Amino acid sequence: MPSGAGFRRTGSRRHLPATGSAGSERGQEMTESVSQPPPASMSVVPPGAAVPPGAASAVPVTGTGAADVVVAAREGPKHRKPGREPGERSGGRQIGRRSWWGAVFATPHSLGLAIFTVLPIVASLIVSFMNWPMLGEHSWTGLDNYRQLFSDQTFWIVARNTVEYVVLYVPLNLVVSLGLAAWLTPRIRHRHVFRVLFFIPTITPLVANVVVWRMLYQPDGFIDATMQSTIGLNAPNFLADGTWAMFAVVAMSVWAGFGYNMLIFSAALDAVPDNQLEAAQIDGASAWQVFWRIKFPAISPSIFFATMMTLITSFQVFTQPFLLTKGGPGTETETLVQYIYNTGFQTQQLGLASAGAWVLFVIILGITAVQFLGQKRWVHYE
Secondary structure, eight states, X not given: OOGGGOOEEETTEEEOOOSHHHHHHHHHHHHHHHHSOXXXXXXXXXXXXXXXXTEEEEEEEEETTEEEEEEEEEOOOOOOOSSOOTTOOOHHHHHHHHHHHHHHHHHHHHHHHIIIIIHHHHHHHHHTTEEOBSSSOOEEOTTHHHHHHHTOHHHHHHHHHHHHHHHHHHHHHHHHHHHHHHHSOTTSTTHXXXXXXXXXXXXXXXXXXXXXXXXXXXXXXXXXXXXXXXXXXXXXXXXXXXXXXXXXXXXXXXXXXXXXHHHXXXXXXXXXXXXHHHHHHHTTOOHHHHIIIIIXXXXXXXXHHHHHHHHHHHHTOOHXXXXXXXXXXXXXXXXXXHHHHHHXXXXXXXXXXXXXXXXXXXXXXXXXXXXXXXXXXXXXXX
């Protein structure tokens, strides 16, 4: 490198070359750039002066023909290190205090659940293995109650009646409620009024429903009069004929119970995306295809829920046949729950009644488990 093109350091100063016009021009440019005033965000401190508070650092900058200056970057106010403010409680103590208050508010409900649900369930399981009359001494019998239950012919008759009721009631309830929900589309005027009218039987007390339907089923009632005026035939005695008694109970139960599922299906159908329905109509799909290809898969979770709840409640049916036919004629409409009631409170065999209740519980639990395992094939959650 030529000697005129180099430079040497002396302390913190740079001695720029002075040979040639190019060197002088470069030196002048560097001197001007150093001597320019600092920006507004920078503070200039003379050498030896104290750095003002808040300045993070001071860097001496020198140049040819310029005094040494200290450029300090001015920062904002220092922030306090993260930590707990004076007098602030720790997070663990706050969580513990909230948990304590949560336990206080949950205690009444928990006590009610334990006293009126958990304890009776455990007690009934224990009683099912004992000879427990309403009055008298109690003794441990093991599985004798279950053996006696399965050897009783009446138990199998009422079990068959219960299955018959479930097979008739569940499909009819779901079909009627789903059909009405599909009919109550937004195009129907005053559909909210129809929803209220269809839901009234569900909230009407069953005793009132039974009174109305007993009047309809009488030999000289409305159904008999209608059949005589239209086809000239007398209606059968629905409540006294064993062939028609179960159908009469199922018809009243469907009328009194379809409103709940109808609201579930109606809300699910309203939630189906409109763009899917419009795309299907553009593609030329019929109303039947739109329902089974788009709407039914979209509302399948709601259908599954309604099916499960309807199955569980139908296996526990008691009020409708008990009030309408008293389980008759004979035992044609007697169900498992009515059999358990008669065994426990009429014959006063609480151990045998508890065994029947646990058999019914196992049946419902098994059917529920099968339904949950089979839902993967037809229920779509996306």
